[in-house]
Amino acid sequence: xxxxxxxxxxxVIGTGKKITLExxxxxxxxxxxxxxxxxxxxxxxxxxxxGVNSTEKGDLSSESTVSRIRTEHFPLTLESxxxxxxxxxxxxxxxxxxxxxxxxxxxxxx
Amino acid sequence: AQTxxxxxxxxxxxxxxxxxxxxxxxxxxxxxxxxxxxxxxxxQMILVIRQEAYKQQNATENRFSVNFQKAAKSFSLKIxxxxxxxxxxxxxxxxxxxxxxxxxxxxxxxxxTVNP
Numbered sequence: 165x166x167x168x169x170x171x172x173x174x175x176v177i178g179t180g181k182k183i184t185l186e187x188x189x190x191x192x193x194x195x196x197x198x199x200x201x202x203x204x205x206x207x208x209x210x211x212x213x214x215g216v217n218s219t220e221k222g223d224l225s226s227e228s229t230v231s232r233i234r235t236e237h238f239p240l241t242l243e244s245x246x247x248x249x250x251x252x253x254x255x256x257x258x259x260x261x262x263x264x265x266x267x268x269x270x271x272x273x274x
Numbered sequence: 275a276q277t278x279x280x281x282x283x284x285x286x287x288x289x290x291x292x293x294x295x296x297x298x299x300x301x302x303x304x305x306x307x308x309x310x311x312x313x314x315x316x317x318q319m320i321l322v323i324r325q326e327a328y329k330q331q332n333a334t335e336n337r338f339s340v341n342f343q344k345a346a347k348s349f350s351l352k353i354x355x356x357x358x359x360x361x362x363x364x365x366x367x368x369x370x371x372x373x374x375x376x377x378x379x380x381x382x383x384x385x386x387t388v389n390p
Contacts, residue, residue, distance in 0.1 A: 197377070197378075204363070204385070205383070206382045207319075209377060222377075254319060262324050263309075263321070265318060265319035267316070267318045268318060
């Protein structure tokens with residue numbers, strides 16, 4: 165079983181607030197990812213990282229930013245949350261054989 | 275660009291029966307990986323099974339097996355002896371073989387219901 169963690173699991177926050185979604189993994193994986201998923205819908209890649217100090221934007225445009233200062237940690241930040249950011253955010257890390265996902269953060273912006 | 279298509283938005287199966295979920299993909303690559311992920315109501319994505327394109331033998335994991343047809347670019351998942359815990363959204367995914375990255379391309383998902 166993969167060891168990848170996300171906090172918080174659920175977050176309800178008001179418009180305009182700055183938020184950081186945490187993601188950490190203990191498997192030593194170089195590659196990490198953030199996906200956005202609306203309920204019952206497919207996943208969309210919004211950010212990825214191939215290693216420390218490496219970050220790239222994904223296929224879906226996002227107003228969020230990420231950082232990768234340590235191998236095990238890949239936080240996602242929204243400087244000013246809006247209702248359109250309401251969604252499920254899934255973090256993943258990978259080795260050759262596949263990606264392993266965290267439990268997700270369900271974000272609601274009111 | 276690679277695309278992954280799951281043409282069955284919803285499927286249902288009786289407990290203990292067998293169900294097959296379909297997936298097709300489009301790629302110009304000759305070597306790649308294919309995956310099936312399961313996402314139960316708890317929302318955590320779980321890797322179910324993986325297949326390397328260069329292997330002709332279909333992957334099997336307990337009650338889960340795939341039918342990989344490379345020429346047809348088809349990658350279906352068969353679940354045998356279905357259990358209530360198999361109820362979930364199932365995603366098919368594709369990944370290129372490359373040294374610098376391993377981004378997944380996901381299908382739209384198939385919602386599987388298991389009836390007691």
